[in-house]
Amino acid sequence: MKEIELGHVELMNQDDLPKGFHYPIELRKIMQLGLVNMGVWIIMDKDLAKVRMLELKRRYSRDLVPFAQRIDGDDLACYEVGSNCVYHIQDYECPGAEEIAVFPNTWEWLRSAINDMIEYEEIECDCEKEKGQ
Secondary structure, three states: OOOOOOOOOOOOOHHHOOOOOOOOHHHHHHHHOOOOEEOOEEEOOHHHHHHHHHHHHHHHOOOEEEEEEEOOOOEEEEEEOOOOOEEEEEOOOOOOOOEEEEEOOHHHHHHHHHHHHHHHHHHHHHHHHHHHO
16 A cells, blocks of 8 residues: 555634534544544545535535545545534445445444455555565
């Protein structure tokens, strides 16, 4: 997997977020712990998140607030205004087909992201072992 250099990552300011939306305390705790790079999933910096949020609104007519992306595709982890869930979105899909999974909260999404990292790294390790044979 390619190495991703992440400097200081910040969430969007309240002024940039949709009216009535506040980041869940769980995401703030994840940020406080510095868990911004989970291998295949990374927390997006505020500038990229803002651009992607506007694009998602245009594409899907939904108030999605992206906060993480997979580095090996177009998958995003998003909140939606009015919901406590995390939506795993396949960006650039046809409207109505973009939703891959829904997690009841941020901690469940984080568990899944860590599992994705483990699975991805296991595949990478297996590939490296095969190259060395």
